[in-house]
Amino acid sequence: MNTVELNHVSKELKGFSLKDLSIKVPQGYITGFIGPNGSGKSTTIHMIMDILKPDQGEIKLFDSPNTEAQLKQKIGFVYDELYMYENFTIKKMKAFIAPLYDGWDDQLFNKYLHEFDLPFRKKLKHFSKGMKMKCSLLFALAHNPEFIIMDEPTAGLDPIFRRELIDLLQELMVDEKRTIFFSTHTTTDLDHIADYIVFINKGEIVMQKSMADIQEYFHIIKGRSDMLDQDMRSLFLGVRETAQGFTALLEGDSSLFDEFKNDVIIEKATLEDIMYFKTKGSN
Numbered sequence: 001m002n003t004v005e006l007n008h009v010s011k012e013l014k015g016f017s018l019k020d021l022s023i024k025v026p027q028g029y030i031t032g033f034i035g036p037n038g039s040g041k042s043t044t045i046h047m048i049m050d051i052l053k054p055d056q057g058e059i060k061l062f063d064s065p066n067t068e069a070q071l072k073q074k075i076g077f078v079y080d081e082l083y084m085y086e087n088f089t090i091k092k093m094k095a096f097i098a099p100l101y102d103g104w105d106d107q108l109f110n111k112y113l114h115e116f117d118l119p120f121r122k123k124l125k126h127f128s129k130g131m132k133m134k135c136s137l138l139f140a141l142a143h144n145p146e147f148i149i150m151d152e153p154t155a156g157l158d159p160i161f162r163r164e165l166i167d168l169l170q171e172l173m174v175d176e177k178r179t180i181f182f183s184t185h186t187t188t189d190l191d192h193i194a195d196y197i198v199f200i201n202k203g204e205i206v207m208q209k210s211m212a213d214i215q216e217y218f219h220i221i222k223g224r225s226d227m228l229d230q231d232m233r234s235l236f237l238g239v240r241e242t243a244q245g246f247t248a249l250l251e252g253d254s255s256l257f258d259e260f261k262n263d264v265i266i267e268k269a270t271l272e273d274i275m276y277f278k279t280k281g282s283n
């Protein structure tokens with residue numbers, strides 16, 4: 001079962017378009033949504049949340065059209081910016097938001113309020129960027145959502161809280177029905193916790209795979225420039241050459257390079273390597 005499904009979704013904006021996006025976010029797993037600046041991550045998330053309408057295609061949440069208002073009960077949504085009244089305090093916001101959710105859990109709210117070290121009676125306009133992000137998380141999590149969708153949740157967070165957040169997301173997954181989908185620039189956030197990756201560039205899906213497949217099939221090959229003939233070059237998804245030699249991304253079986261094993265270095269590719277070569281270092 002998929003918690004989210006986008007089928008052939010397109011959207012035309014001024015000077016930018018999302019083209020024929022088909023995305024599946026499987027239930028019970030963490031899916032990371034990656035891509036360079038301006039590739040369309042926020043726009044896609046806004047369409048999933050029905051803040052923006054697609055021009056074409058369909059979007060389903062829990063197997064229903066994403067336009068059904070009742071679905072919001074099951075979703076915790078974290079924006080990259082806090083769309084809340086700057087003059088409100090957390091106390092006032094709680095009075096406003098809690099009654100909207102059947103699953104609101106005061107105990108859970110107080111637990112995260114304490115864990116995130118947030119002031120209950122301070123106006124939001126005096127919050128730092130990281131505090132605003134934590135506040136957004138607090139309200140997203142306090143109604144025990146089945147689906148957590150976040151746009152850049154680690155942006156503006158210090159490395160300590162960032163790590164705590166990643167741990168928290170992992171803890172939330174003990175509920176087997178729960179699904180998490182989040183965008184990030186920081187691919188290291190995903191290395192340990194993501195089960196699936198969706199990679200978007202210039203409004204198009206470039207890759208959609210499980211982390212297990214990515215770890216098994218993507219390699220970085222490093223060698224001397226004189227080895228890099230046309231045949232070898234054609235095997236790579238991207239190549240970067242420097243005075244020291246070449247570094248290239250290979251998708252597929254690295255045993256192809258067994259005959260060169262004394263002359264090349266073969267390493268597992270990181271998500272950052274894949275993103276780099278599939279955008280900048282394209283062959």
Ligand SMILES: Nc1ncnc2c1ncn2[C@@H]1O[C@H](COP(=O)(O)OP(=O)(O)OP(=O)(O)O)[C@@H](O)[C@H]1O
Nearest residue numbers: 013014015016035036037038039040041042043044
């Ligand atoms: N409402 C809008 N009207 C016109 N253009 C828009 C609108 N919203 C976004 N865009 C454009 O769509 C493109 C994709 O933006 P989007 O914010 O979705 O990318 P992103 O992948 O989330 O980027 P970042 O990682 O920098 O946050 C950008 O060129 C942006 O200027």
